[in-house]
Amino acid sequence: METPLTKSFVPKSISDTAFKYRLFYKLFDDVKKEKRSCLLVNMDTKETVSNLEILAQSEEYAKGLLRLNLTPGIDNIALIGCSTFQALALFAAAAEIGIGFAHLFIHPPREERITTQIKLLAPKVIVCGEGAGGHNASALFSLLDSEPTDKISGKLPSLEHIFYDSSYKDRSPTHKSVKTLYKLKELGETVSDDQLTEARERVQPDFVCQHLFTSGSAGHPKCTSRAQEAIVKLTSVGQGPLQTTMVMNMNVDTMASYVYLLYGLVGLCGTIITIPESYEENPMKNQGKILVETIIEKKVEQLILTMSALGAIIDYIKENKISIPHPLKRVFYSGQIISYQFLEDGEQLLKGVHCIGYGMTELIGIGATSFIDSSKRKVCTKEARLLPYPFATVRIADEQNKTLDIEQIGEIQVNSPLAIKEYRLEEEQTQRLFSPDGFIKTGDAGIMFPDGTFKVLGRMNDNDRFKIYGKVEYSGPIENIISLHPEISQAYVVTGKRNDWIGDEITCCILAKEKSKKIPEDMLLEFCKANGMYQRQQPARILYFDEFPSTHNERKVKL
Template identity: 25%
Template sequence: MEWFHSQDVVLCSGLKESYVKGDCTFPLLQFSLGNALKRAAKKTPDNVAVIYADSDVHVTFSELSHQVKMLAKGLLAQGVTKGDVILVSCGHGTDFATLFYAIVSIGAVFLMPYMYEPQHISLKQIINKVNAKMLIINERNTSLTEALKTIAPNMLVRSGSVNTFDHMPEVPSLCAVVVYGCNGDKGLRDIFAETSTTDKQLSVVQNMVSPEDPCIVFISTGTTGEPKAVLHGHRSMVNTSYSLHHRRNAQGRVVLGIENPLDDDVLSVMGIISATVNSDVTCVVTPVNKQCEGAISDVIVDAIEKYSITHADLLPYMWKDMILHGSIDGHGLSRLKGGFTGSQALGVESVKSFTALVPEFMNVYGSTETSIVTANFKDDPLMERRLGSIGFPVARVEVKLIDDQHNVVPIGEPGELCTRSPFIFIEYMGEPERTRTVKDEDGWYRTGDVARMDQNGFLYFIGRKADNIRFKKMGDVIYPGVIEAAALKHNKVAEAQCVGIKNDDDCIGDDVFLCIILKPGEDMKEDEMEEHCQVELIKRDQPDHIFIMGAFPRVGIRKKVSKAKLREICQ
């Protein structure tokens, strides 16, 4: 019972309906991201805020605050105003945190999207979707400058300066392009150094930024494949970081290893926010990984060892790479206490292997629209719940599970997961109707995920509602997550995905296809998995077809499995 009453939220017991809220006693923070940096610089000016591992550069809160002030004044002098969307390319080296805070501190909106190939199509689509006013590029990103030339062949862009334009029909909102270098006098701060903006003028602008104002756009394809410009506000980002820090419940100073911005946008941004909101955090931006098996773990383990990283927030495939391919002999991870992952559902075996690597590992559930919804507890005495659930709502997050008639379902019954909190996104930019289809007037967001809740309010992920399979008899609904979880219980299986493909007989429904990837060095025939499923699953849920594959088709920077492409392969 001591554990039950010592968490960051009030835990529940004896619930009858699938509704729960993360009630807490600590306050909702009511300040902007710019003010978060100011508070940290005042409280702990000499503490290191950010370490850039690629160049071994350490930046204190005081230094970061000064750099942000200078760059923010330069942005104002170039006509950037509150609400303007500033699109920045990845790969800003030691200017990453400076650029982020300079933009959001004056009320502008930060956007750092992953550019899909062909980049000229992706770039044009994003600029026009969010009406970006300025584009900031590192000169090393030659592919993006070439993409610009393809979009607007007559556009003349010089490195080392702010290039302004009156009107370009292809991207009418874009007024300026900044291309800067890393050496000499062409650096980002050098370009914006000459400014007429006074300290008083900067202060006036920054004081006009409120917690309700927008601050960042994430471009998400999620599991749907359709790009969405997800707009979040200062309050959302500040309190997401604050609540997650409470759930992490770390003892002592946190040295947080995060993704390099070239590898992920969300986790890298959340890391530098965590450093300022929770000023007992130092954020280590890990080197760029080579996006190939084995190379990822070597880069991360080297950074963990060199900078005595205590926690690492990484995507699932990076944790997996560390386990399967990393040259880990123990000493490199001796100081690593915990970390979290998210972006996709994990099986029990994956969580177990991650927890074995890092004892305080946390499995986090959320989405681009919701930020963090739930997370498990690092010291949950029920190991089965810690491994199998997606946790309990973090502070101030409400969760309910509903049926197709929008009624809250009884405890233990599957339902669509809906959530409401101060962390919910503002809107899909330029798409009010799309926003209204998922977010109602009371602030409830429909995730499209199916889950069940136990009597203590812990959530168990079942699958995407859109991926549910109509069974071939009696119209029953099958949840892919149930079949995937059963397959993952086999000690030879590393990954499992399940899809439904329409049967030629339209009265039957879908055939169930189970696709698996084996662990390195393992061998299996389809009939072995078939026998396993007969033991683990009721007859209704047993797959019609089993495919053993070398890899799954993945999309996006987070490498989520594409169910659509998987269906194409299976057909």
């Protein structure tokens, strides 16, 4: 930036004319016409497929969906436990004909999560599989009515059709209402190409294309709804064609995953290798071995990783005293740097340009170090200073949504063409999200510097936050799960110490209903896992108290 800023405001640097497409079917037609090819490799299921094969399959699925008489711009299809490539083909099929799409991330207690999310989405069609960890389809089937009625499920009243994806577990569904996914293609055989063309041409750019649930880390999970043109524009905001191989360590149900999978779907990458996050026992060690072996075997040049995945790679390389025989060109972390030492280890062991990014489900990308001048990039990466993406307008604002002077702390607010349309069926929450002039209020505190870079300082209204493997976690959801245990009266979560590899180590302080009684740690952690606690949310240590120290207003004292 040539002229130093005086106000905390950076406008977008690309205009709307930079976005060539507003509808997916037009983009897909050009990809097929120009034969833009990308090879996609799934190290979990051992599948290898080209994006052109996926697009050909998506047309068959689109015709099948047309036979089900779904209404474009209104009706939804939901996926539970499907493989990455089947999910991508079904996403493309739904997008072509204007049907809303959601790939749900279901974790224990599965039946409760399925019921909550399906009731909110009200999909007429579900495609289900067991998922990488198993049990997802089984959990769904347990909610279906066993006796013949006019509905598939009284608990899930919107459902009209269920199809089974056998990618993870090949079995013939025994429930009368469930058909194999191949039947969806068979349904489409009676739909002509002309009928498909007519359906595609009725799609509007503002039709909701994707529904995605937030993590719920700062409250209850919300269902975000994003318009078709916002998703399509993702393919126009990259830094040029990515002709390098990438490894992802993300779930297909996240927005970040779809960003890179979409690049592959429309042929902007040479090869994409996907490795989903592991939830096995001791996942970091297994993950590190698999990732390092894949990088070496496939001669990976570019990594798109979560912090936990990068940590697993670093730990495995150090522990086994091995090296990557070829230099990497670029390493992009989807999270904040845990420590300077963490970054130094990454740069020393993996080489290449190391960048971090900042975003949220509602906005996708907000800022990254990728766009910072190379002479300043390393320092900015270490200090977690970011530059807004070219398509985003970013400001630091006060409580009245007025732009602050430079280097004053306020809320990070963003205006972006990639923003969500709404929180589904939550009008009040949607109104709170947007400022009167159309900026999304992130809820994150930040500060902007004269060179246009900015830094995320934390949440505006919640100091009880931790950074674990580069991901932000809040005390409330963790405390809520622990407090469900029948022998616990109260639970408070505080930070213990920082770890160069993990980040913040969580300490759980417990007040048992029966004084002096301690619950075996393995039993408590198993209970928390069964009630939806992620591994990264698990406490590093558990302390028991007869009473909690407090201030005059009865707020707990941090230990």
